[in-house]
Amino acid sequence: MDAIVYLPILFFSIILHEYAHGYVACRNGDDTAYILGRLTFNPLKHIDLVGSVFVPFFCLIMGWPLFGWAKPVPINPYNLNNIRNDMAKVAFAGPASNLLLVLISVLLLKLTFMFSPNFVVLIKVLIYAILINLLLAMFNLMPIPPLDGSKIVARFLPLQAADRYMRFERYGMLLVIFLIFTGAFSKIIVPVFYFVFNLILSFVGGSFNGL
Numbered sequence: 528m529d530a531i532v533y534l535p536i537l538f539f540s541i542i543l544h545e546y547a548h549g550y551v552a553c554r555n556g557d558d559t560a561y562i563l564g565r566l567t568f569n570p571l572k573h574i575d576l577v578g579s580v581f582v583p584f585f586c587l588i589m590g591w592p593l594f595g596w597a598k599p600v601p602i603n604p605y606n607l608n609n610i611r612n613d614m615a616k617v618a619f620a621g622p623a624s625n626l627l628l629v630l631i632s633v634l635l636l637k638l639t640f641m642f643s644p645n646f647v648v649l650i651k652v653l654i655y656a657i658l659i660n661l662l663l664a665m666f667n668l669m670p671i672p673p674l675d676g677s678k679i680v681a682r683f684l685p686l687q688a689a690d691r692y693m694r695f696e697r698y699g700m701l702l703v704i705f706l707i708f709t710g711a712f713s714k715i716i717v718p719v720f721y722f723v724f725n726l727i728l729s730f731v732g733g734s735f736n737g738l
Contacts, residue, residue: 533655537583540625540660541597542573544667547624548617549600555613557606565600573597582707596667611682611689618678622667625660629727632656636731657727665716665723671703672696 546568549560560566565573574580578596607613636653639646668676673696681689706712 529651529655532652533659534583536652536655537659538570538579539568540628540656540663541579542568542570543624543628544621544663545573545597545600547620548602551620552600552602552607552613552617555616556608557603557613557617559603559606560600563601575599577704585708596663599673615679615682618675621675622664625664625667628660629657629664632660633727633731640732658724661724661727662716662720665720669703669716672699674699674703 546566549566552559553561553566575596575598578598582596602614602617604610604614607617632653636650636657639649639653643649667674668679670676670680672678672693677693677696677699681693684692703712706715
């Protein structure tokens with residue numbers, strides 16, 4: 528039954544993530560996503576068979592924290608006003624949107640415990656929103672091409688080093704999938720994820736028994 532709660536949150540979060548990429552690109556000179564109809568919250572425009580279906584399902588059956596990704600929004604870097612700077616902005620926009628949802632959810636959860644501590648359904652929704660968006664942000668900030676973190680790192684490398692680094696993009700997704708399905712991803716990210724999540728719970732306070 529929990530899937531009824533967290534699947535809509537997951538889909539909304541990954542759609543917002545991709546929308547943020549396209550929106551920031553559009554604000555910085557590249558309207559490719561807008562022209563192709565990707566600046567929308569229509570989930571059918573963003574579904575990726577692997578990231579939106581297979582990976583979340585695999586996380587469910589393995590008992591891992593639920594995460595996934597949507598079909599990447601098309602970006603033409605040559606349309607951007609400043610390729611190096613703007614690509615870093617576009618890349619960071621996705622994780623930033625997830626971190627914003629984490630912040631909003633934490634504040635709402637704090638207020639809920641202060642004024643409506645028995646509102647279990649809302650508390651559960653907010654906890655899932657924090658879990659999902661925190662994991663999405665951390666996952667996408669990993670510095671493995673083509674993940675967003677790699678484009679941010681590339682901004683601060685010398686041009687030739689950045690070019691060699693980003694050439695790994697053609698193999699990077701295979702490495703990401705390998706890390707996920709071998710469990711290496713959970714050993715790298717999950718401990719840090721739970722450390723940050725426990726800090727959030729300490730700030731929020733309240734009891735989570737039975738949720």
